[in-house]
Amino acid sequence: MKSYTINEINTLLNGELIGNTTQNITGPEHLEKARTNEITFIGNKKYVHLWENSNACAAIVSDNLTIEPLKNRAIIKVKNADLAMAKVLDLFKPTLPQFDVDLHPTAVIHETAKIGAGCKIGANCYVGKDVEIGDGVILYPNVAIFDATIIGDRTVVWSGTVIRERTEVGTDCIFHSNVSIGADGFGYRPESKGLVKIPHIGNVKIGNNVEIGANSSVDRAKFSSTILGDGCKIDNLVQIAHNCILGRSCIMAGSSGLAGSVTLGDGVVIGGASSIKDHITIGDGAVVGGGSGVMSDVPAGKTVVGYPATEARDMFRQWVALKKLGKG
Template sequence: MKSYTIADINNLLNGTLVGNTCQSIDGPEQLENAKINHITFISSNKYVKLWANSKACAAVVNDTLTVEPSKNRALIKVKNADLAMAKILELFNPNPPVFDTEIHPTAVIHKSAIIGIDCKIGANCYIGKDVILGNGVTLYPNVCIFDETIIGDHTVVWSGTVIRERCIIGTHCIFHTNVSIGADGFGYRPSDDGRGLVKIPQIGNVIIGHYVEIGANSCVDRAKFSSTIIGDGCKIDNLVQIAHNSILGRSCIMAGHSGLAGSVTLGDGVIIGGSASIKDHTTIHSGATVGAGSGVVGDVAAGKTVLGYPAQDAREMLKQWVAMRRLMKI
């Protein structure tokens, strides 16, 4: 078990230590559930009142908050408790699953594939023709990488993920369980006789930048032509759909159950809330935010926040909701 003193943790955070504790710290925990050997976090005023009854021996606190230490209970004051929490969680992060052999004997690797140094390939993985894996790539058991795909250095791919042919993946990416990269986009048209549907071939690929993380059971479809593109630093939650020919700029965030229809463009730093849906051929410009559950049917200006279904300026939508409540009371 990992264990640290309050001084060890304060050195990591470079914060201001207020009070002291001789208790060894064995892990982080939320205020209500913390035991005497835990460190906890207070990032807003609504949690300050919980400190008095918490059993935690220490707390990391935003330096703008008024919180006092007590006997054998210390505070570390920092500019941003949430970012400090990330450092502490990393400190206590358990080691990943162990590979007994770097390349499991049940893995099927085409003779033309190029495997970089220090790669780890788990049981029952499939690596197709002309695939290139960079250095330090990790494929957990039951991953499939199809022909001519390129994966950059130190990317981690968890079990059940399928990366289809001709995709290009950057460095230091993380794909969680059962991610689908490069499946056919959803393209059909009525047949000439009106009695069926004609499938539109999807001959493009997917290009994913560096430091991208994609959550479990999310899908990024290949382009009809050219590429579906996910920019550097994007973070995609679980159960997200990104359709063919969509383009995401740098450091976009998409929360769970949200989805982009075909040929949607997101600028840099766009935030899409959970369960939001974006109409095809829509552009959401840099720095814009789409509220959870919203439906975007037109372009969104840079830096704007939209909400509702159909989505509109968040302040206007909130005014409408207030007016509706008043009408209902009348």
């Protein structure tokens, strides 16, 4: 079992240690659930009152909060408790599932595929014609990579994921279980005999350091490319439709969705269960509140909420007015 002294953890965080504990710390935990050999964190003043009755031997605390150490219980003051806790979690993270052999004998790898150095390919994987896989890539069991796809160095692909033909993936990406990349876009047109399927002959291009959560889908373009920029973080159960373009470091929370040809600038945040109409542009740094429905373009830096989504201050005024009407 991993364990660290309070001084070792403080050195990692470069914080201000106040008080002391003789306990060896074996892991992080919530304030209410922590045991005497665990460390917790407090990043918001509404949780400060829980410190006194917590069993945690130490707490990582944002430096704008007023909180004191207790007997054999220390605090580490840092600028941002959440970011500091991320470093502590990294200390205690378990090892990834291990491979007995680098290339499992049940994996099917086309003779034209190029596999980089140090790759690991699990049981029942499929790697198609002319696929190029960079160095240190991990494909967990039951992953399918179809023809002419390129995957960059150190990318990790978890079980059940399907990456369709001609997809381009950057370095250091993570695709969690059952991700679908490069499936046909959703496009039909009516005619006298029914619905005509619109072919989608483009591809998907994914930048570096992109993470896509379980059961999310990124559809290929009708023509040209669906694009996810460097550093984008996509939650579980997210839909990104054909020809969408995401800038750098966008965040999409769970169950949100982009219809076709949506453009997100850099650093856009899409809240959970939000939906964005087709051909909408959302500017750099804009925020869409959870559960919102965006029907028109959003300027850079704006926050919109509601259905249909409206600038946050205006929507809040509407909600207050409606509440007053209900009491009238």
